[in-house]
Amino acid sequence: MTDCLFCKIIAGEIPSTKVFENDAVFAFRDINPQAPVHILVIPKEHIGSCADVNAVNSAAVAACFEAISEIAKQEGLDNGFRVISNCGADAGQTVPHLHFHILAGTQMGEKLL
Numbered sequence: 010m011t012d013c014l015f016c017k018i019i020a021g022e023i024p025s026t027k028v029f030e031n032d033a034v035f036a037f038r039d040i041n042p043q044a045p046v047h048i049l050v051i052p053k054e055h056i057g058s059c060a061d062v063n064a065v066n067s068a069a070v071a072a073c074f075e076a077i078s079e080i081a082k083q084e085g086l087d088n089g090f091r092v093i094s095n096c097g098a099d100a101g102q103t104v105p106h107l108h109f110h111i112l113a114g115t116q117m118g119e120k121l122l
């Protein structure tokens with residue numbers, strides 16, 4: 010998508026701190042980290058959010074989770090990490106390109122909200 014912030018990051022048109030890339034997935038550090046480790050994992054294929062995942066594009070989601078496992082090893086997240094995907098307005102999604110937040114490096118609360 011031409012007017013999508015994360016598609017522009019994948020294309021290198023907007024700089025980012027890359028931590029992982031393969032044919033299907035790109036991952037980079039969040040510009041406004043909410044934990045000592047805060048990485049965004051995104052499919053290279055433009056998918057708007059979890060609400061747009063279907064049987065045709067779900068392989069891209071599987072690829073993201075395979076990447077998450079790799080990134081956790083690469084970053085040494087042996088103590089654990091949290092994966093979050095905000096979907097839509099009520100969840101506070103601000104960038105309409107499917108992304109998974111990896112949060113780690115601190116003891117997080119038991120509750121999400």
Ligand code: 5GP
Pocket residue numbers: 014023025026037038039040041042049094095101102103104105
């Ligand atoms: P959301 O709020 O949609 O779940 O998450 C979007 C995330 O993208 C936010 O955590 C925000 O800090 C991050 N973000 C927004 N713009 C940029 C950017 O230009 N570069 C990077 N690295 N992260 C960004």
Ligand code: ZN
Pocket residue numbers: 010013014015016017054055056105106
């Ligand atoms: Zn996009």
